[in-house]
Amino acid sequence: MKTTELAIVGAGPAGVCAALEAASYGVKVTLIDRDDEIGGQLVKQTHKFFGWHEKSAGTRGIVISRNLAGSVEENASICFMGSTEALGYYKDDGVLLLETPQGIEKLKSGRLLIATGACEKMILFPGNDLPGVYGAGAVQTLMNVHGVKPGDSVLMIGSGNIGLIVSYQLVQAGVKLAALVEALPGIGGYAVHASKIRRLGIPIFTGYSIKEAYGTDCVEGAIIWQLDDNWQGIAGTEKDLNVDVVCLATGLTPLCEFLWQAGAGMAYVPALGGFVPLYDENMKTTVDGIYVAGDVAGIEEASTAMAEGRLAGLAIANSLGKVSAGEFLEKRRVSLEELEQLRAGPTGKAIVEGLAGLRGQMGKRVSV
Amino acid sequence: MKGGILLTTGVPSKEQVESRTPPKSRRERGPFVVIECFQEIPCDPCHYSCKFGAIKQFESINDIPEVDWSKCTGCGVCVAACPGLAIFVVDETFSDTECLIAIPYEFAPLPGKGDAVRLLDRAGQEVGGGFVHRVLPGKKPQGTPVVWLRAPKELSMTVRNLEPVEKGGVSHG
Ligand code: SF4
Ligand code: SF4
DSSP: OEEEEEEEEOOSHHHHHHHHHHHTTTOOEEEEOSSSSSSGGGGGOOSBOOBOTTTTTTOBHHHHHHHHHHHHHHOTTEEEEOSOEEEEEETTTTEEEEEETTEEEEEEEEEEEEOOOEEEOOOOOTTTTSTTEEEHHHHHIIIIITOOOOOSEEEEEOOSHHHHHHHHHHHHTTOEEEEEEESSSSOOSOHHHHHHHHTTTOOEEETEEEEEEEOSSSOOEEEEEEBOTTSOBOTTOOEEEOOSEEEEOOOEEEOOHHHHHTTOOEEEEGGGTEEEEOOOTTSBOSSTTEEEOGGGGSOOOHHHHHHHHHHHHHHHHHHTTOSOHHHHHHHHHHHHHHHHHHTOSGGGHHHHHHHHHHHHHHHHOOOO | OTTTTHHHHSOOOHHHHHTTSOOHHHHTTSOEEEEOOOSOOSBOHHHHHOTTOOBOOOSSTTOOOOBOTTTOOOOOHHHHHOTTOOEEEEETTSOSSEEEEEEEOOOSSOOOTTOEEEEEOTTSOEEEEEEEEEEEOOOTTTOOOEEEEEEEGGGTTTOOEEEEGGGTTOOOO
16 A cells, blocks of 8 residues: 555645645645646636735636646655546545556555535526536636537526636637626626626626526527515516526535545535535644645635645644744744635625634534 | 625726726826726735836735826736736827727737727727727736727727627728
8 A cells, every 4th residue: 555644635726735835844745636637627717816916816827727737746745646536535544545547546644635626516497407508617627628619609607706707718719698697686706807797798687597498409598587585586577598508607515525434523604615624723624634725625716725725734744743833833824814814805704704603613623 | 785886787886987087187197097996805916017106005915906196107017917807098198089098808819900999888888989009919828918999089988898890790990
């Protein structure tokens, strides 16, 4: 069986930043991803990121992922295992079961970081099983990674940043955006993203949802309607849209199966996307040796995932005795402050409240 | 709805736009920046992009950018630097009848100098015709191209997007 000091599942922004931080203290890291490329969702983010000027703000996700991949490749302490699916975690032995291109392998690690990210949420409506109904992430992968147009005319559901950004990128790819609908009374994502798609002439309907998608073998059209105060459609407000794609950007939910398997303490926090692990200010879960970072610990922006990754990497290096006490405390303080600032705006308010709830529950738990 | 029309339609209110427009005396003096970023979001590169110190230092990453128009030269560097594509430059001193408007434009193919274009407002509605004055393509893959448009002067604070005329085959120029 292979052994490593730190195994990281997920080579997205959180996992890679954790790997680089831990490796900078001499920790031997094994970084695992089912994709053959490093970067996770960043590899399809063609837009420029927000955040701090000195921390890759204004840089496109694709450029950030290339830079991160370059740093990992140069780093002799990090072993990247691409095209490798982590199949399960056996908590009694602390063993990860991996399916590599060469076959099944077992990996035992001193510390484990789960940075598996999130998956897209589906919503219920008649016709949601028709070909042509996609998740927004899938549409982005098709267009920006594989260069394939998902269709000719799109109805986008959801006005969070993902819905707004993917709408813009669809138009960049030459696809028509028939409309964007949002069930809530207001746009969920950043106003600057909404303004960007509005000036392309894309209509935004707030307080609207999809009534149904129709078609014989695939989507041939979709009907939207206005919602009342009880989220019920109002008869007579229907609009029939001539679209061949319905794109769902209705939110993400953490991919936390490994944490359930490991017996980590979990809590249901809607503001964070569903079930999330309880964790402390070192990003450590209720299970000794298991840490989390990024969307698996609560759905947020990539800049937050990167900051959490750096914090987890630092804390793991410290737990292995590789950081001096003074340096650890000082760097952790800076990291926590950075996270606090990233969440300080009005858009971060629900997240901060959700996290406070998590902390409260964490306080009541003892390590298992 | 809290947040007003901007957060229900994506189009800022008249008052919001006016709050980012310098006084007449400044507008008559030369090109000026218009920052249409109205919401506290964790973002600050605009401040660092301006070599003239015209976008004030942020105290918190979530601050809304504030402009000192006396320092702004209208150079347009911040237009390409803003990840939200929320910054424009307007020059109302270009000629008696026309103004220049710098617009971040991330679509291919880029229009060429002299091309006739449809002028669109903040809701993507056509409000008139204009011409491409200058194109700064930016460096791939990172840069944001900036298109300087020539537009009727009275549309200086209305036009925020363009559409190449060839696309629909009709010329309004
Ligand atoms: S236009 Fe030039 S001078 Fe004016 S704020 Fe932008 S970068 Fe600064
Ligand atoms: S760079 Fe653009 S989006 Fe970011 S704060 Fe400045 S104006 Fe707003």
